[in-house]
Amino acid sequence: MDNLNDEEIYNDRNRIEPFVKAITRNKHLFKDKIVLDLNSGMGLLSILASQSGAKQVIAMKANNYASEIIKQNNIQNITLYKEKIREVELNCKIDIIIADWMGNMLIYGGCIQDVIYARDKYLNKDGFIMPDKGQLYIQSIEDSQYKKMKINFWDSVYGVNMKWMKQWIAKEPLLESIKEEQLNSDEQLIYEINLQNCQLEDLSFSNQYQIKIKRQDYATGIIVWMKYSFTYTHLPIHVIMGPTKSPFWKPVILYFREEIPVNKGDKLQGSLAVKFESEELLQIKLSVHMQQYNYVSYFKLN
Protein backbone atom coordinates (compact mmCIF):
# COMPACT_ATOMS: atom_id res chain seq x y z
CA MET A 1 0.00 0.00 0.00
CA ASP A 2 1.05 3.57 -0.44
CA ASN A 3 2.46 5.63 2.27
CA LEU A 4 -0.26 7.65 3.92
CA ASN A 5 1.62 10.90 4.24
CA ASP A 6 -0.88 12.56 1.95
CA GLU A 7 -2.50 13.60 5.18
CA GLU A 8 0.53 15.68 5.95
CA ILE A 9 0.33 17.23 2.52
CA TYR A 10 -3.35 18.01 2.97
CA ASN A 11 -2.56 19.47 6.36
CA ASP A 12 0.02 21.75 4.85
CA ARG A 13 -2.47 24.50 4.30
CA ASN A 14 0.06 26.92 2.86
CA ARG A 15 0.53 24.55 0.01
CA ILE A 16 -2.85 22.98 -0.69
CA GLU A 17 -5.36 25.74 0.08
CA PRO A 18 -4.47 27.96 -2.88
CA PHE A 19 -5.19 24.99 -5.17
CA VAL A 20 -8.49 24.27 -3.43
CA LYS A 21 -9.48 27.92 -3.71
CA ALA A 22 -8.39 28.17 -7.34
CA ILE A 23 -10.66 25.26 -8.21
CA THR A 24 -13.70 25.61 -5.97
CA ARG A 25 -14.07 29.39 -6.30
CA ASN A 26 -13.66 29.34 -10.07
CA LYS A 27 -16.35 26.96 -11.25
CA HIS A 28 -16.89 29.17 -14.29
CA LEU A 29 -13.45 28.09 -15.54
CA PHE A 30 -14.10 24.38 -15.10
CA LYS A 31 -17.56 24.06 -16.62
CA ASP A 32 -17.42 21.42 -19.39
CA LYS A 33 -13.63 21.48 -19.50
CA ILE A 34 -11.15 18.63 -19.77
CA VAL A 35 -8.72 18.79 -16.85
CA LEU A 36 -5.34 17.11 -16.39
CA ASP A 37 -4.18 16.68 -12.78
CA LEU A 38 -0.47 15.86 -13.02
CA ASN A 39 0.02 14.58 -9.48
CA SER A 40 -3.33 13.40 -8.19
CA GLY A 41 -2.31 11.19 -5.24
CA MET A 42 -5.56 10.36 -3.43
CA GLY A 43 -7.48 12.41 -5.95
CA LEU A 44 -8.43 15.46 -3.90
CA LEU A 45 -7.90 18.10 -6.58
CA SER A 46 -9.33 15.85 -9.32
CA ILE A 47 -12.50 15.38 -7.30
CA LEU A 48 -12.79 19.11 -6.65
CA ALA A 49 -12.31 19.79 -10.39
CA SER A 50 -15.04 17.30 -11.23
CA GLN A 51 -17.38 18.79 -8.61
CA SER A 52 -16.63 22.22 -10.04
CA GLY A 53 -18.10 21.20 -13.37
CA ALA A 54 -15.29 19.63 -15.39
CA LYS A 55 -16.50 17.36 -18.18
CA GLN A 56 -13.60 14.98 -17.72
CA VAL A 57 -10.60 14.80 -15.39
CA ILE A 58 -7.47 12.84 -16.21
CA ALA A 59 -5.58 12.10 -13.01
CA MET A 60 -1.90 11.08 -13.21
CA LYS A 61 0.18 9.51 -10.43
CA ALA A 62 -2.90 8.31 -8.59
CA ASN A 63 -2.23 6.17 -5.56
CA ASN A 64 -3.95 2.94 -4.50
CA TYR A 65 -6.63 4.70 -2.50
CA ALA A 66 -7.78 7.15 -5.17
CA SER A 67 -10.07 4.77 -7.02
CA GLU A 68 -12.20 3.91 -3.99
CA ILE A 69 -12.32 7.52 -2.74
CA ILE A 70 -13.58 8.68 -6.12
CA LYS A 71 -16.21 5.93 -6.11
CA GLN A 72 -17.40 6.91 -2.64
CA ASN A 73 -17.82 10.47 -3.83
CA ASN A 74 -20.03 9.21 -6.68
CA ILE A 75 -17.83 10.62 -9.37
CA GLN A 76 -17.80 8.95 -12.78
CA ASN A 77 -15.74 11.25 -14.96
CA ILE A 78 -12.24 10.88 -13.52
CA THR A 79 -9.81 8.64 -15.41
CA LEU A 80 -7.08 7.42 -13.10
CA TYR A 81 -3.53 6.61 -14.10
CA LYS A 82 -0.86 5.45 -11.69
CA GLU A 83 1.75 6.44 -14.27
CA LYS A 84 3.43 9.76 -14.82
CA ILE A 85 2.42 11.86 -17.82
CA ARG A 86 5.43 10.80 -19.91
CA GLU A 87 4.55 7.13 -19.48
CA VAL A 88 1.12 7.26 -21.11
CA GLU A 89 -0.39 8.41 -24.36
CA LEU A 90 -3.57 10.48 -23.97
CA ASN A 91 -6.02 10.61 -26.85
CA CYS A 92 -7.53 14.01 -26.18
CA LYS A 93 -6.58 17.64 -25.80
CA ILE A 94 -6.62 19.33 -22.39
CA ASP A 95 -8.16 22.64 -21.30
CA ILE A 96 -6.66 23.00 -17.83
CA ILE A 97 -3.49 21.50 -16.35
CA ILE A 98 -3.34 21.40 -12.55
CA ALA A 99 0.19 20.83 -11.35
CA ASP A 100 2.05 21.26 -8.11
CA TRP A 101 5.16 21.95 -10.18
CA MET A 102 7.09 24.08 -7.72
CA GLY A 103 10.25 23.09 -5.88
CA ASN A 104 12.94 24.85 -3.93
CA MET A 105 13.91 28.08 -5.70
CA LEU A 106 10.82 27.45 -7.85
CA ILE A 107 12.41 24.88 -10.10
CA TYR A 108 14.69 22.62 -8.11
CA GLY A 109 13.18 19.24 -7.28
CA GLY A 110 9.82 20.20 -8.74
CA CYS A 111 8.26 18.91 -11.95
CA ILE A 112 8.20 21.93 -14.21
CA GLN A 113 9.66 19.80 -17.02
CA ASP A 114 6.58 17.57 -16.94
CA VAL A 115 4.30 20.59 -17.16
CA ILE A 116 6.14 21.86 -20.22
CA TYR A 117 5.92 18.39 -21.77
CA ALA A 118 2.19 18.07 -21.07
CA ARG A 119 1.51 21.63 -22.21
CA ASP A 120 3.30 21.25 -25.55
CA LYS A 121 1.70 17.91 -26.27
CA TYR A 122 -1.85 18.23 -24.97
CA LEU A 123 -2.88 21.76 -23.99
CA ASN A 124 -5.47 23.50 -26.18
CA LYS A 125 -4.58 26.90 -27.63
CA ASP A 126 -6.78 28.71 -25.12
CA GLY A 127 -5.97 26.27 -22.31
CA PHE A 128 -4.12 27.27 -19.15
CA ILE A 129 -2.04 25.98 -16.26
CA MET A 130 -2.69 26.26 -12.53
CA PRO A 131 -0.57 27.88 -11.17
CA ASP A 132 0.80 29.64 -14.23
CA LYS A 133 3.45 32.05 -12.98
CA GLY A 134 6.43 31.97 -10.66
CA GLN A 135 8.85 34.60 -9.38
CA LEU A 136 12.09 34.68 -7.42
CA TYR A 137 13.00 37.60 -5.19
CA ILE A 138 16.28 38.43 -3.52
CA GLN A 139 17.21 40.47 -0.47
CA SER A 140 20.47 40.89 1.39
CA ILE A 141 20.77 39.56 4.92
CA GLU A 142 22.91 39.82 8.02
CA ASP A 143 23.54 36.31 9.24
CA SER A 144 27.11 36.30 10.54
CA GLN A 145 26.43 34.61 13.86
CA TYR A 146 24.72 31.63 12.30
CA LYS A 147 27.25 31.48 9.47
CA LYS A 148 30.12 31.41 11.95
CA MET A 149 28.45 28.72 14.03
CA LYS A 150 27.79 26.67 10.94
CA ILE A 151 31.35 27.06 9.67
CA ASN A 152 33.24 26.84 12.96
CA PHE A 153 31.44 23.63 13.83
CA TRP A 154 33.98 21.88 11.61
CA ASP A 155 37.04 23.05 13.57
CA SER A 156 36.65 20.14 15.93
CA VAL A 157 33.94 17.52 15.50
CA TYR A 158 34.17 15.38 18.62
CA GLY A 159 37.85 16.23 18.71
CA VAL A 160 38.50 15.44 15.04
CA ASN A 161 39.87 18.21 12.82
CA MET A 162 37.41 18.68 9.97
CA LYS A 163 38.47 22.22 9.04
CA TRP A 164 38.87 21.13 5.45
CA MET A 165 35.09 20.97 5.21
CA LYS A 166 34.70 24.71 5.75
CA GLN A 167 35.39 25.59 2.14
CA TRP A 168 32.58 23.26 1.02
CA ILE A 169 30.12 24.41 3.62
CA ALA A 170 30.48 27.99 2.43
CA LYS A 171 29.59 26.81 -1.09
CA GLU A 172 26.53 24.92 0.01
CA PRO A 173 23.33 26.95 -0.27
CA LEU A 174 21.30 26.76 2.92
CA LEU A 175 17.62 25.94 2.72
CA GLU A 176 16.47 27.92 5.71
CA SER A 177 14.18 30.69 6.87
CA ILE A 178 15.61 33.69 8.65
CA LYS A 179 14.29 36.21 11.15
CA GLU A 180 12.64 39.39 9.91
CA GLU A 181 15.31 41.57 11.55
CA GLN A 182 18.05 39.87 9.53
CA LEU A 183 16.73 41.33 6.27
CA ASN A 184 18.67 44.52 5.58
CA SER A 185 17.66 45.53 2.05
CA ASP A 186 14.56 45.95 -0.03
CA GLU A 187 13.36 42.99 -2.06
CA GLN A 188 13.95 42.73 -5.76
CA LEU A 189 12.42 40.56 -8.44
CA ILE A 190 15.28 38.60 -10.03
CA TYR A 191 13.49 35.98 -12.10
CA GLU A 192 10.04 35.36 -13.48
CA ILE A 193 8.66 32.43 -15.36
CA ASN A 194 5.39 32.05 -17.22
CA LEU A 195 4.35 28.43 -17.50
CA GLN A 196 2.09 29.24 -20.42
CA ASN A 197 4.99 29.81 -22.80
CA CYS A 198 8.34 29.06 -21.09
CA GLN A 199 10.82 26.63 -22.60
CA LEU A 200 13.22 24.30 -20.82
CA GLU A 201 16.10 26.68 -21.54
CA ASP A 202 14.29 29.43 -19.63
CA LEU A 203 14.97 27.49 -16.45
CA SER A 204 18.58 28.65 -16.70
CA PHE A 205 19.08 32.39 -16.38
CA SER A 206 21.57 35.11 -15.53
CA ASN A 207 20.00 38.31 -14.25
CA GLN A 208 21.31 41.56 -12.77
CA TYR A 209 20.17 42.91 -9.44
CA GLN A 210 20.56 46.15 -7.58
CA ILE A 211 19.24 46.11 -4.05
CA LYS A 212 19.01 49.07 -1.73
CA ILE A 213 20.37 48.72 1.80
CA LYS A 214 17.96 49.80 4.55
CA ARG A 215 20.37 50.37 7.46
CA GLN A 216 23.97 50.45 8.60
CA ASP A 217 24.86 46.78 8.89
CA TYR A 218 26.88 43.94 7.39
CA ALA A 219 25.65 42.05 4.36
CA THR A 220 26.57 38.40 4.88
CA GLY A 221 24.79 37.10 1.82
CA ILE A 222 21.49 37.05 0.01
CA ILE A 223 18.30 35.14 0.47
CA VAL A 224 16.25 33.97 -2.51
CA TRP A 225 12.55 33.33 -1.97
CA MET A 226 9.62 32.61 -4.21
CA LYS A 227 6.09 33.53 -5.17
CA TYR A 228 3.77 31.72 -7.52
CA SER A 229 0.41 32.71 -8.86
CA PHE A 230 -2.83 31.53 -10.35
CA THR A 231 -3.66 34.39 -12.70
CA TYR A 232 -6.44 32.77 -14.73
CA THR A 233 -8.75 32.69 -11.73
CA HIS A 234 -11.44 35.32 -11.25
CA LEU A 235 -9.33 36.95 -8.57
CA PRO A 236 -5.62 36.20 -8.95
CA ILE A 237 -4.20 34.02 -6.18
CA HIS A 238 -0.63 34.78 -5.10
CA VAL A 239 1.24 32.37 -2.87
CA ILE A 240 4.24 33.85 -1.10
CA MET A 241 6.87 31.49 0.25
CA GLY A 242 8.69 34.33 1.94
CA PRO A 243 12.09 34.67 3.58
CA THR A 244 10.99 34.64 7.21
CA LYS A 245 8.31 32.04 7.63
CA SER A 246 9.01 28.32 7.42
CA PRO A 247 6.72 27.31 4.62
CA PHE A 248 6.88 24.12 2.63
CA TRP A 249 9.60 25.40 0.32
CA LYS A 250 12.29 27.09 2.26
CA PRO A 251 14.15 30.10 0.92
CA VAL A 252 17.74 29.64 -0.16
CA ILE A 253 20.61 31.48 1.52
CA LEU A 254 23.81 32.15 -0.42
CA TYR A 255 26.73 33.62 1.50
CA PHE A 256 29.17 36.17 0.09
CA ARG A 257 32.85 35.34 0.46
CA GLU A 258 33.25 38.06 3.07
CA GLU A 259 30.91 40.17 5.12
CA ILE A 260 30.37 43.51 3.40
CA PRO A 261 29.94 46.61 5.60
CA VAL A 262 26.97 48.55 4.24
CA ASN A 263 25.21 51.82 5.01
CA LYS A 264 21.64 53.00 4.61
CA GLY A 265 21.00 53.89 0.98
CA ASP A 266 23.95 51.89 -0.39
CA LYS A 267 23.30 49.93 -3.53
CA LEU A 268 24.52 46.39 -3.69
CA GLN A 269 24.83 45.23 -7.25
CA GLY A 270 25.58 41.98 -8.93
CA SER A 271 24.06 39.12 -10.78
CA LEU A 272 22.48 35.80 -9.99
CA ALA A 273 22.83 33.01 -12.51
CA VAL A 274 21.18 29.63 -12.22
CA LYS A 275 22.07 26.79 -14.50
CA PHE A 276 19.46 24.09 -14.46
CA GLU A 277 21.32 21.05 -15.67
CA SER A 278 19.00 18.17 -14.96
CA GLU A 279 16.46 17.19 -12.39
CA GLU A 280 19.32 16.36 -10.08
CA LEU A 281 21.57 19.34 -10.17
CA LEU A 282 21.37 23.08 -10.01
CA GLN A 283 24.41 25.29 -10.34
CA ILE A 284 24.23 28.78 -8.97
CA LYS A 285 26.61 31.63 -9.64
CA LEU A 286 26.35 34.70 -7.48
CA SER A 287 28.29 37.86 -8.11
CA VAL A 288 28.27 40.94 -5.93
CA HIS A 289 30.04 44.23 -6.25
CA MET A 290 30.06 47.40 -4.19
CA GLN A 291 32.99 49.76 -3.88
CA GLN A 292 36.06 47.60 -3.29
CA TYR A 293 34.05 44.40 -2.86
CA ASN A 294 33.81 42.36 -5.98
CA TYR A 295 33.22 38.65 -5.70
CA VAL A 296 31.91 35.81 -7.71
CA SER A 297 30.85 32.67 -5.85
CA TYR A 298 29.61 29.34 -7.10
CA PHE A 299 27.12 27.11 -5.35
CA LYS A 300 25.55 23.79 -5.99
CA LEU A 301 22.21 22.57 -4.75
CA ASN A 302 22.58 18.86 -4.03
Add this chain to the structure above:
Amino acid sequence: MDNLNDEEIYNDRNRIEPFVKAITRNKHLFKDKIVLDLNSGMGLLSILASQSGAKQVIAMKANNYASEIIKQNNIQNITLYKEKIREVELNCKIDIIIADWMGNMLIYGGCIQDVIYARDKYLNKDGFIMPDKGQLYIQSIEDSQYKKMKINFWDSVYGVNMKWMKQWIAKEPLLESIKEEQLNSDEQLIYEINLQNCQLEDLSFSNQYQIKIKRQDYATGIIVWMKYSFTYTHLPIHVIMGPTKSPFWKPVILYFREEIPVNKGDKLQGSLAVKFESEELLQIKLSVHMQQYNYVSYFKLN
Protein backbone atom coordinates in the same frame (compact mmCIF):
# COMPACT_ATOMS: atom_id res chain seq x y z
CA MET B 1 29.56 16.20 -4.26
CA ASP B 2 27.88 14.51 -1.35
CA ASN B 3 25.18 16.08 0.60
CA LEU B 4 26.60 17.76 3.66
CA ASN B 5 23.97 16.70 6.10
CA ASP B 6 26.59 14.78 8.04
CA GLU B 7 26.71 17.89 10.14
CA GLU B 8 23.15 17.24 11.19
CA ILE B 9 24.07 13.69 12.05
CA TYR B 10 27.06 14.82 14.08
CA ASN B 11 24.86 17.36 15.78
CA ASP B 12 22.40 14.67 16.75
CA ARG B 13 24.15 14.03 20.01
CA ASN B 14 21.69 11.38 21.14
CA ARG B 15 22.84 9.26 18.28
CA ILE B 16 26.53 9.94 17.80
CA GLU B 17 27.85 10.54 21.32
CA PRO B 18 27.44 6.95 22.53
CA PHE B 19 29.62 5.83 19.59
CA VAL B 20 32.23 8.49 20.35
CA LYS B 21 32.28 7.47 24.01
CA ALA B 22 32.42 3.75 23.20
CA ILE B 23 35.52 4.35 21.10
CA THR B 24 37.44 7.11 22.85
CA ARG B 25 36.91 5.85 26.40
CA ASN B 26 37.81 2.27 25.52
CA LYS B 27 41.23 2.51 23.99
CA HIS B 28 42.16 -0.79 25.64
CA LEU B 29 39.73 -2.51 23.28
CA PHE B 30 41.12 -0.89 20.13
CA LYS B 31 44.86 -1.34 20.71
CA ASP B 32 46.34 -3.18 17.70
CA LYS B 33 42.92 -4.29 16.46
CA ILE B 34 41.50 -4.38 12.95
CA VAL B 35 38.28 -2.36 12.86
CA LEU B 36 35.50 -2.32 10.27
CA ASP B 37 33.36 0.84 10.15
CA LEU B 38 30.27 -0.10 8.11
CA ASN B 39 29.01 3.40 7.44
CA SER B 40 31.92 5.78 7.69
CA GLY B 41 30.60 8.86 5.86
CA MET B 42 33.17 11.60 6.50
CA GLY B 43 35.22 9.19 8.57
CA LEU B 44 34.62 10.50 12.10
CA LEU B 45 34.34 7.13 13.86
CA SER B 46 37.11 5.59 11.76
CA ILE B 47 39.45 8.41 12.74
CA LEU B 48 38.54 8.05 16.40
CA ALA B 49 39.15 4.29 16.17
CA SER B 50 42.55 4.90 14.63
CA GLN B 51 43.42 7.52 17.24
CA SER B 52 42.33 5.04 19.91
CA GLY B 53 45.04 2.63 18.83
CA ALA B 54 43.56 0.46 16.09
CA LYS B 55 46.16 -1.19 13.86
CA GLN B 56 43.98 -0.84 10.78
CA VAL B 57 40.54 0.59 10.05
CA ILE B 58 38.47 -0.42 7.05
CA ALA B 59 35.89 2.28 6.34
CA MET B 60 32.89 1.41 4.13
CA LYS B 61 30.49 3.88 2.52
CA ALA B 62 32.98 6.72 2.76
CA ASN B 63 31.94 9.95 1.12
CA ASN B 64 33.96 12.27 -1.10
CA TYR B 65 35.30 14.32 1.80
CA ALA B 66 36.60 11.45 3.94
CA SER B 67 39.91 11.00 2.17
CA GLU B 68 41.04 14.60 2.65
CA ILE B 69 39.80 14.78 6.25
CA ILE B 70 41.77 11.65 7.12
CA LYS B 71 44.86 13.10 5.46
CA GLN B 72 44.54 16.35 7.39
CA ASN B 73 44.39 14.36 10.61
CA ASN B 74 47.69 12.64 9.67
CA ILE B 75 46.20 9.19 9.71
CA GLN B 76 47.72 6.50 7.52
CA ASN B 77 45.97 3.31 8.55
CA ILE B 78 42.43 3.84 7.32
CA THR B 79 41.42 2.09 4.09
CA LEU B 80 38.49 3.87 2.49
CA TYR B 81 35.81 2.26 0.37
CA LYS B 82 32.88 4.12 -1.14
CA GLU B 83 31.12 0.79 -1.57
CA LYS B 84 28.90 -1.10 0.83
CA ILE B 85 30.27 -4.17 2.55
CA ARG B 86 28.50 -6.59 0.21
CA GLU B 87 30.09 -4.95 -2.81
CA VAL B 88 33.72 -5.62 -1.87
CA GLU B 89 35.87 -8.56 -0.90
CA LEU B 90 38.10 -7.97 2.14
CA ASN B 91 41.24 -10.02 2.51
CA CYS B 92 41.51 -9.96 6.29
CA LYS B 93 39.59 -10.87 9.41
CA ILE B 94 38.07 -8.17 11.63
CA ASP B 95 38.24 -7.67 15.38
CA ILE B 96 35.64 -4.95 15.89
CA ILE B 97 32.66 -3.97 13.74
CA ILE B 98 31.32 -0.47 14.30
CA ALA B 99 27.85 -0.12 12.83
CA ASP B 100 24.99 2.26 13.21
CA TRP B 101 22.66 -0.63 12.42
CA MET B 102 19.53 0.55 14.21
CA GLY B 103 16.32 1.72 12.59
CA ASN B 104 12.78 2.33 13.70
CA MET B 105 11.65 -0.45 16.04
CA LEU B 106 15.33 -1.46 16.06
CA ILE B 107 15.28 -3.26 12.75
CA TYR B 108 13.14 -1.38 10.28
CA GLY B 109 15.10 0.72 7.82
CA GLY B 110 18.40 -0.03 9.52
CA CYS B 111 21.21 -2.23 8.24
CA ILE B 112 21.22 -5.15 10.64
CA GLN B 113 21.38 -7.52 7.67
CA ASP B 114 24.72 -6.04 6.64
CA VAL B 115 26.09 -6.49 10.15
CA ILE B 116 25.10 -10.16 10.15
CA TYR B 117 26.69 -10.55 6.73
CA ALA B 118 29.95 -8.87 7.79
CA ARG B 119 30.05 -10.74 11.09
CA ASP B 120 29.60 -14.17 9.51
CA LYS B 121 32.15 -13.50 6.82
CA TYR B 122 34.86 -11.48 8.54
CA LEU B 123 34.57 -11.28 12.34
CA ASN B 124 37.19 -13.12 14.39
CA LYS B 125 35.97 -15.64 16.98
CA ASP B 126 36.68 -13.26 19.85
CA GLY B 127 35.66 -10.18 17.86
CA PHE B 128 32.67 -8.02 18.74
CA ILE B 129 30.16 -5.51 17.40
CA MET B 130 29.45 -1.97 18.57
CA PRO B 131 26.67 -1.72 19.63
CA ASP B 132 25.97 -5.39 20.24
CA LYS B 133 22.52 -5.60 21.82
CA GLY B 134 19.07 -4.20 21.20
CA GLN B 135 15.76 -4.36 23.07
CA LEU B 136 12.17 -3.40 22.43
CA TYR B 137 9.86 -2.38 25.25
CA ILE B 138 6.11 -1.90 25.24
CA GLN B 139 3.73 0.12 27.38
CA SER B 140 0.05 0.89 27.04
CA ILE B 141 -1.04 4.45 26.34
CA GLU B 142 -4.09 6.69 26.43
CA ASP B 143 -4.15 8.63 23.19
CA SER B 144 -7.81 8.89 22.23
CA GLN B 145 -7.86 12.61 21.51
CA TYR B 146 -5.01 12.42 19.04
CA LYS B 147 -6.32 9.19 17.55
CA LYS B 148 -9.73 10.76 16.97
CA MET B 149 -8.21 13.85 15.40
CA LYS B 150 -6.06 11.71 13.17
CA ILE B 151 -8.96 9.50 12.11
CA ASN B 152 -11.71 12.11 11.88
CA PHE B 153 -9.56 14.26 9.65
CA TRP B 154 -10.65 12.02 6.79
CA ASP B 155 -14.37 12.71 7.21
CA SER B 156 -14.04 15.79 5.07
CA VAL B 157 -10.77 16.82 3.47
CA TYR B 158 -11.47 20.26 2.00
CA GLY B 159 -15.05 19.12 1.57
CA VAL B 160 -14.23 15.79 -0.06
CA ASN B 161 -15.43 12.63 1.64
CA MET B 162 -12.37 10.49 2.38
CA LYS B 163 -13.97 8.38 5.13
CA TRP B 164 -12.84 5.26 3.34
CA MET B 165 -9.29 6.06 4.40
CA LYS B 166 -10.10 5.65 8.09
CA GLN B 167 -9.74 1.89 8.02
CA TRP B 168 -6.23 2.22 6.61
CA ILE B 169 -5.16 4.95 8.95
CA ALA B 170 -6.02 2.77 11.93
CA LYS B 171 -3.75 0.07 10.50
CA GLU B 172 -0.85 2.41 9.97
CA PRO B 173 1.61 2.44 12.88
CA LEU B 174 2.45 5.96 13.95
CA LEU B 175 6.06 6.97 14.37
CA GLU B 176 5.63 9.50 17.14
CA SER B 177 6.61 10.39 20.67
CA ILE B 178 3.94 10.85 23.30
CA LYS B 179 3.65 12.81 26.53
CA GLU B 180 4.74 11.20 29.79
CA GLU B 181 1.20 11.43 31.22
CA GLN B 182 -0.18 9.33 28.38
CA LEU B 183 1.71 6.24 29.57
CA ASN B 184 -0.66 4.21 31.76
CA SER B 185 1.18 0.94 32.38
CA ASP B 186 4.59 -0.30 33.41
CA GLU B 187 7.08 -1.07 30.69
CA GLN B 188 7.82 -4.57 29.56
CA LEU B 189 10.67 -6.05 27.55
CA ILE B 190 9.10 -7.72 24.53
CA TYR B 191 12.11 -8.45 22.31
CA GLU B 192 15.84 -8.67 22.62
CA ILE B 193 18.48 -9.24 20.00
CA ASN B 194 22.16 -10.01 20.40
CA LEU B 195 24.12 -9.00 17.34
CA GLN B 196 26.94 -11.36 18.30
CA ASN B 197 24.94 -14.45 17.43
CA CYS B 198 21.54 -13.53 15.95
CA GLN B 199 20.40 -14.89 12.60
CA LEU B 200 18.24 -13.22 9.97
CA GLU B 201 15.26 -15.30 11.10
CA ASP B 202 15.55 -13.82 14.61
CA LEU B 203 14.39 -10.50 13.16
CA SER B 204 10.91 -12.00 13.01
CA PHE B 205 9.37 -12.87 16.35
CA SER B 206 6.12 -13.47 18.22
CA ASN B 207 6.30 -12.77 21.93
CA GLN B 208 3.79 -12.65 24.77
CA TYR B 209 3.37 -9.64 27.01
CA GLN B 210 1.54 -8.90 30.24
CA ILE B 211 1.61 -5.26 31.25
CA LYS B 212 0.29 -3.88 34.51
CA ILE B 213 -2.03 -0.87 34.38
CA LYS B 214 -1.05 2.00 36.67
CA ARG B 215 -4.33 3.93 36.94
CA GLN B 216 -8.00 4.03 36.04
CA ASP B 217 -7.96 5.08 32.41
CA TYR B 218 -8.56 3.95 28.83
CA ALA B 219 -5.95 1.98 26.92
CA THR B 220 -6.01 3.24 23.34
CA GLY B 221 -3.03 1.21 22.17
CA ILE B 222 0.56 0.39 22.88
CA ILE B 223 3.81 2.17 22.26
CA VAL B 224 6.94 0.26 21.31
CA TRP B 225 10.29 1.89 22.03
CA MET B 226 13.89 0.79 21.92
CA LYS B 227 17.17 0.55 23.77
CA TYR B 228 20.52 -0.53 22.41
CA SER B 229 23.76 -1.18 24.22
CA PHE B 230 27.50 -1.38 23.91
CA THR B 231 28.28 -4.16 26.41
CA TYR B 232 31.90 -4.87 25.46
CA THR B 233 33.01 -1.47 26.70
CA HIS B 234 34.63 -1.07 30.12
CA LEU B 235 31.40 0.42 31.44
CA PRO B 236 28.37 -0.69 29.41
CA ILE B 237 26.73 2.13 27.44
CA HIS B 238 22.95 1.99 27.17
CA VAL B 239 21.11 4.24 24.73
CA ILE B 240 17.41 4.70 25.42
CA MET B 241 15.20 5.93 22.61
CA GLY B 242 12.24 6.22 24.95
CA PRO B 243 8.52 6.79 24.47
CA THR B 244 8.36 10.45 25.45
CA LYS B 245 11.30 12.27 24.00
CA SER B 246 11.73 12.94 20.29
CA PRO B 247 14.97 11.16 19.60
CA PHE B 248 16.31 10.16 16.26
CA TRP B 249 14.28 6.98 16.10
CA LYS B 250 10.76 7.62 17.11
CA PRO B 251 8.74 5.06 19.04
CA VAL B 252 5.96 3.24 17.24
CA ILE B 253 2.32 3.56 18.29
CA LEU B 254 -0.12 0.75 17.49
CA TYR B 255 -3.79 1.38 18.23
CA PHE B 256 -6.22 -1.26 19.54
CA ARG B 257 -9.46 -1.64 17.60
CA GLU B 258 -11.38 -0.09 20.48
CA GLU B 259 -10.48 1.83 23.58
CA ILE B 260 -10.30 -0.54 26.53
CA PRO B 261 -11.43 0.77 29.95
CA VAL B 262 -8.79 -0.26 32.48
CA ASN B 263 -8.30 0.02 36.24
CA LYS B 264 -5.24 0.24 38.42
CA GLY B 265 -3.67 -3.19 38.80
CA ASP B 266 -5.38 -4.68 35.72
CA LYS B 267 -3.25 -6.88 33.56
CA LEU B 268 -3.39 -6.37 29.85
CA GLN B 269 -2.20 -9.44 28.02
CA GLY B 270 -1.48 -10.30 24.46
CA SER B 271 1.24 -10.82 21.97
CA LEU B 272 3.29 -8.77 19.57
CA ALA B 273 4.52 -10.42 16.42
CA VAL B 274 6.78 -8.82 13.87
CA LYS B 275 7.46 -10.36 10.52
CA PHE B 276 10.50 -8.91 8.90
CA GLU B 277 10.00 -9.67 5.25
CA SER B 278 12.61 -7.63 3.46
CA GLU B 279 14.33 -4.34 3.87
CA GLU B 280 11.19 -2.73 2.55
CA LEU B 281 8.42 -4.21 4.56
CA LEU B 282 7.61 -5.02 8.14
CA GLN B 283 4.39 -6.69 9.12
CA ILE B 284 3.20 -6.33 12.67
CA LYS B 285 0.51 -8.37 14.39
CA LEU B 286 -0.75 -7.14 17.73
CA SER B 287 -3.14 -9.12 19.89
CA VAL B 288 -4.62 -7.90 23.13
CA HIS B 289 -6.99 -9.58 25.54
CA MET B 290 -8.47 -8.56 28.85
CA GLN B 291 -11.83 -9.76 30.13
CA GLN B 292 -14.28 -9.37 27.24
CA TYR B 293 -11.80 -7.55 25.00
CA ASN B 294 -10.03 -9.82 22.61
CA TYR B 295 -8.64 -8.37 19.45
CA VAL B 296 -6.03 -9.10 16.88
CA SER B 297 -4.85 -6.23 14.67
CA TYR B 298 -2.47 -6.16 11.77
CA PHE B 299 -0.20 -3.31 10.83
CA LYS B 300 2.30 -2.57 8.16
CA LEU B 301 5.23 -0.22 8.34
CA ASN B 302 5.58 1.33 4.92
